[in-house]
Amino acid sequence: MTDTTEAPPQLPVEPGDATARRQSLGPAATAAVVVIAAAVAAILAAVGGNAPLAPWGVAIVGLLLAGATGTGRLWLPASPLLRHLLLAVVAFGFLLLFSDHVSAFGNYEIAQVAYFAVAVAGLSVLMGHSGQLSLGHGALMAVGAYAVAILMGHQPHVPIVVALLFGIIVTIAVGGVLGVAAARLHGPYLAGVTLTFALAIPEIATHYRSVFGADTGKPVRTLGVPGWLSTTFPPEKWLAWVCIGGALIALVLLANVVHSGRGRRVRCVRDDEIAASLAGIEVGRAKVLAFVVSAACAGFWAGVVSPGAFALTLSLSLVTAMVLGGVGSLVGAVWGAIALVFVPKYSDSISKHFSLSVATKNNLPLAIYGAVLILAILAFPYGIQGGLRRLARRFHLTYRPLEGR
């Protein structure tokens, strides 16, 4: 991490006369987004060899692109709450239909993307809007997961929603304590503390074996399909549905926090702490608020994934996904989560194509992952989201300054 106090990270901002371009560019922008979405979906269908998926691919990629380039604002309501809710409902509908067309494993991957997207979005809001870098979010996810597992161990019949809420609350509590400690620190100093935190949490789990079950972890009850669905309903699909729904709720909440007065105050503190405090903003409170919101996101889906998989690697993967997607952007977090799930998968399948020695074969996916990471950073310095915005601005498809969305 670098000295964020001096150069706050943010996506490039373009001033412009919003209303003037609003009239002239509506239809053109819409057409362009549809064409690009169709092209992307066609490529995906051609690569995947799964033609029936193409229409749904068009819809979902189109939605993401509309959000990414800001063209969505051309026809959506001006009120942030209404706009976010509307987008979430539409996205939910499309994703439910989409989940019908993919395999059981595909549904599992959708669920993975959904819960990673929430964790990455939380981290991205923390970094992009308050300028605090945490390398310990994987450990916060672990805290939530252990809380859920322990509660389920003591109270086997507790409803799963209550267990998940409990996980979020415990994560918020731990994140709050960490956030209070973090509020005084800057840039690499905060990163160092959170990095050590990420290493210390698994150690506690190993040391107090009787409570946390050491390296083997704790057993967790899996998400059962509810009675009102037919008995043949695949559980993976139910998992995907629950994760999509929860992720969209979390993203809508986050989007509203970012657009609220509190969000603006947090950004003020990021840009200049002294000026912000002179303007009457309580600096410490704003920073801790950002940290707590972000911790809640980390704890959000922790109950669904099994504990034990939370090494330091997870924390670093989340940061990587955040930067790849575009720091500070919620749509970018979705791009990042997609990359986090699918880049290792495809690099795995690429390395299976060649006949290689065992040592090479086992390590090639990791090497490809690292190389993709390096190339992506060199090619898109502002992440996928920043690249798309730049492209949209180049072709005048966007009409507004896209300050940290």
Next chain:
Amino acid sequence: MHQFVNLTLGGVTSGVIFASVALALVLIWRSTRVVNFAQGAMAMFTTYIAVSVIDRHWSYWAAFFVALAAGLVLGAVVERVLVRPVESGPPLNAVILTLGVFIVLEAIVPMIWGSKNRTYPPHFSIIGYKVGSTHYALSPFDLFTIVAVIVLVTALFLLFQKTDLGLRMRASAFSPEVSRLLGVRVGRMLTLGWALAALVGSLAGVLVPPSTLTSLTPNYMDPFLIFGFTAAILGGLDSPIGALVGGVALGLGLSYVGGYLSTDLETLGALVILIAVLMVRPEGIFASTRQRRV
């Protein structure tokens, strides 16, 4: 008392290794404002190069200096080829880039040298000195470790403080714009800074396997990178002396926590030490106060 002495000796030995990793991180931070997460992996890579030199039955010293030279080259290449292009972008990008280098190096090493664990033979005995009838946890190799780090640090200190080149390097780290106007080739100085830092890291890489009895695996440097980073932060990322003091303090702290409480709790001990120090001094022990303009 015997246990205390042994824990102290062990702590100092691991402390100087943390200190050398911390020093490598501080040198890079001072010149380019990047925390180099690839430092551990780079040191691991150069140590594997040294192992293949030893495999050809060359002497320990040949391998030792090959590792240092390889570190010098690798540091320069990474800065010039990969870090330079992202320096103008958002500050986090360079960090992610070093994470990428870290991943690639740890994946490439088993492809080249095989996934079997290797050992790195020490040149000196690793059995502790004997005073009277009791063994102490200080072996000739540990002594060599401490002396090697001290020699390197002194050499670096002389380079930075007493030579023209050192003055140019400090100037370009302190104020790149002004230095460039005064005719300093700032780009070259940054490359040299990375190269020297990687050299310090490679020294830690060769010293770690025998003195801590770890066998050589692609990720054996990971804990040392993290503790080195903790040590650097403890001392203050801008201060080379802070890196040394932070490293030894952390080594002692971890050794006492491991000896008197439990080895499982070492990292937790590091976290407690770190938070306690940073609550009092948020920018490390040797932080200099800075003016900030509103």
